[in-house]
Amino acid sequence: MTTVQGTGTAALSVDGPILVAEHVTMRFGGLTAVDSVSFRVMPGEIVGLIGPNGAGKTTFFNCLTGLYLPTSGRVVFNGQVLPPKPRKVVQAGMARTFQNIRLFSNMTALENVMVGRYCRTSAGPFTSIIRGPKFRREERETRERAQQLLDFVGLGHTTDSLARNLPYGDQRRLEIARALATDPKLVLLDEPTAGMNPQETRQAEELIFKIRDQGLAVVVIEHDMRFIFNLCDRVLCLVQGKALIEGTPAEVQSDPRVIEAYIGTGPDDAAALESELEEGQPDA
Template identity: 85%
Template sequence: MTAVTTETGATDSIGGVILQAENVTMRFGGLTAVDSVNFTVHRGEIMGLIGPNGAGKTTFFNCLTGMYLPTSGQVVFDGAVLPPKPRKVVQAGMARTFQNIRLFGNMTALENVMVGRYCRTTTGPLTSILRGPKFRRDEAAVRQRAQELLDFVGLGHTTDQLARNLPYGDQRRLEVARALATDPKLILLDEPTAGMNPQETRQAEELIFRIRDLGLAVVVIEHDMRFIFSLCDRVLCLVQGRALIEGTPAQVQSDPRVIEAYIGTGPEDASALEAELQHPAESDGDSGDGDA
């Protein structure tokens, strides 16, 4: 294992490969949304995925998590090729959140997290209908674990509140708790700070570090440069579906091709973004719109 010091000053142990995407390509008719992308994530690592709008980041996420069957290439998770079925991917140990919040609005916070936990129960349909002793034991265990995860993400006080009544930032954290309920080895977060204020963004950063400290690998899509470069061990930049550069935050933020990819032409705007990339801690950060 390799010792890595994060921006928080903590020392992490990054282990062997947990996820390996090999030459993943996704075409929709004549449009190539993801073009022969290679991507590696190690155990205990926080990996960032950046790129301008339309770069193919969310499409690539969908290929990794079984939402899409790649046109070519393969995804190997924990030593096995993943089938293109989201349920199988979750059972294998990979969970995700979405760009747009997908909670059950009329269910409580606790019930939303419990939904994520059911993929780890063994109760069959007949036992569920009869509600026998095994069902009651499993249901109590699911409820207890869901409450523990609400406490972990800082939402222990929201147990009986309807998800739709929670503040926006709390809804984002609730999605993370539901993903954690599946007992993942790797969690993928699609723009977890989109629409958040600076305080909520800091809380999201702290939560991701805590998740990593549990031993999980984390992959994050983000537009907020300050957030991504202070958070991640490595960063991959996608442009028009292709991998432009992969490396440490320092390597990526100093590469002129990254600035050109975000800005194109225009020296004043390029200078502004370059300042943000070179000094992310001093910028205000921003959040982007949807991605292809």
């Protein structure tokens, strides 16, 4: 069992952790949404981020991806301090999905993924107007790569479907494909199985393993405990903006403080949750 408070030193070499967050604090007025959270992700690792509603998980995500500028603390990605701009963060190699799906709903599945290629392509206005060989090659490569990614997430048949016509589970997978199109080193998934049935959840799990097998690091926010404990190498539990515990799924699962944070202090409640966690049921 390792609590986070001690681990603050950042090794800035590329072989070390891909992402290091040091004492990240985010305050909105008087409210401290994220309170001095430190955190690191190694390449090829799947890390889970759990915590009760309002624990600051998504806020922490937004700090990592440049949507928010942390009030204090810093985020080092791949040996560089992250610029506070989502676009630059993507450029550096960190891509994300959204808790509430934010696809470009009136574009086709393929076009959605092609937008993800934007930051890795460079055709400017003049090449686009003149249509030189470079432009045509780049456009063809973009299209081919996007189709590959659609096949990768299992949406190869939906190329020309409008995103808004896709079923819910497919939309979540399309969002992942779009994120992967930016050639990331680290993917942050915000509740990738929300609203999915058990079968779709299992598919999502396989997909995340497949992504990891490509050598990418993955950070997942989830409420589905069975999903998280099956999937992750390490789990960080946030409670009221503070890092409560970080460790292997087994360690986190059995920690009384996690149970307390989710359910309360009553001994009956704790027993109830303990059994629930052991059975791997999703929490409320």
